[in-house]
Amino acid sequence: MGLKARLTYSGLAVVLAFGVGFSQTGLANAREVRVYSGRHYNTDRQIYKKFSQQTGIKVRLIESSGISLVERLKREGSNSQADVIILVDAARISNAAKAGLLQPSRSAKLDQEVPSAYRDPQGRWYGLTRRVRVIIANPSKVNVGSIRTYADLAKPSFKGKVCLRKRNNVYNQSLVADQLVMRGEASTKSWLKGMVSNVSQPYFSGDVSLARAVSQGICGVGIVNHYYVARMRAGASGANDKALANKLKVITPDPAHVNVSAGGLARYAKNKKEAIQLLEYLASPDGSQGMAGPTYEFPLRGYGSSSVLSKFVPFRPDRVTISQLGANNAKAIKLMAQFGWK
Ligand SMILES: [Fe+2]
Structure with missing residues (x-):
């Protein structure tokens, strides 16, 4: 958005x-x-x-x-x-x-x-x-070192600490489509099951509100598009957001889901x-x-050449093409609904 x-x-x-x-x-x-x-x-x-x-x-x-x-x-x-x-x-x-x-x-x-x-x-x-879909974490809430990729958010240690944006937004639909291609249907299903069961907060309407909630400790970990954090860190939405975004630990999975x-x-x-x-x-x-x-x-x-973005690079895109993301969109939405992603 x-x-x-x-x-x-x-x-x-x-x-x-x-x-x-x-x-x-x-x-x-x-x-x-x-x-x-x-x-x-x-x-x-x-x-x-x-x-x-x-x-x-x-x-x-x-x-x-x-x-x-x-x-x-x-x-x-x-x-x-x-x-x-x-x-x-x-x-x-x-x-x-x-x-x-x-x-x-x-x-x-x-x-x-x-x-x-x-x-x-x-x-x-x-x-x-x-744009890269990155993981954001609050170091006072979760062990940041235990998070390397999207799949880690299904770990039982993150019970009650995962926050997610609503299913109707395309960004997470594409992430799930990406995981379908990268890891296959069975692994994607167990990931969805585990990650959704770790959610305790209501699902978010936007990446920015989610980033704020992670920084404030309402959530321990979440997934957002990188540019929302970058923009907050650049001060584009004020000093308050800048401070919040600077407290976030950003984890770019390797390889990363790129859209x-x-x-x-x-x-x-x-x-x-x-x-x-x-x-x-x-x-x-x-x-x-x-x-x-x-x-x-x-x-x-x-x-x-942005100095704010220098903290996000380099990243290594995974092998999934944009065309594959589109082709798996309907299936992704279906699985998200099936596993209770609101
Ligand atoms: Fe956006």
Whole structure:
């Protein structure tokens, strides 16, 4: 979810336009590209602006939460104005592809810029930024040294000390999908059973509230996306959160579950050429870093240069592809429900 104040409220979308197309040339048919983005990070605007300045292509941005964006695209059908669709998490982007909202974009540049694990084999979507699902622990509540990976949260020694975000959020769905691929169904089931039985607090609605609770000792250990902790440590949400995040011990499993935010060419794109050009730019080292930097995500390659993030690196992504995460999403949700993940 959003790192910056959310721009949208349910059912409403904010339209923002960047670029020089109309204003500079005065041409009615200036080149433009329309982006539907589920990334409601104010800082993304800077990167669209840069693209516009470099290419003269105007970017019209429509922001909305992931779910309502997909609903809107389904409702609009072939009348949709969307050229590029950007969503966070493997589950959301692959569900959009499955729903027929995307089309393959053939581009040698995209294939070259985006490592194969981070793109759709059919070319319908491409990873643009990376995020790591990390474990956070409170050293006064749990033995931090006994935690190396997600599976450890099922240990009986963590009885009553594990806190988790609600099942309906895609981040944990993708983590469970990841474990299905990495460790198989039987091990995943016993992990879920053990970990869920260690939960005593109500399930959380967000990673930030969970991080605060772990730091405050309400929980001993939890799982969050790395950038929430990084952002708190950077002071983005105030001195109080900064102090709380600095008290947390962050454990990045080796190998780690890595997810992406991703973009693809909309099924009914009217400005196909411009759309692919924008995707190519966003996937380039400049574009990916420009998108990932302000939100404390990681670019597609390397780790960026943030001093806050230097505490989180290096990490070693596991072998699970984003496409596999999407393919195992439904099964993951089913197992989470079966084992009582609320
Ligand atoms: Fe998020």
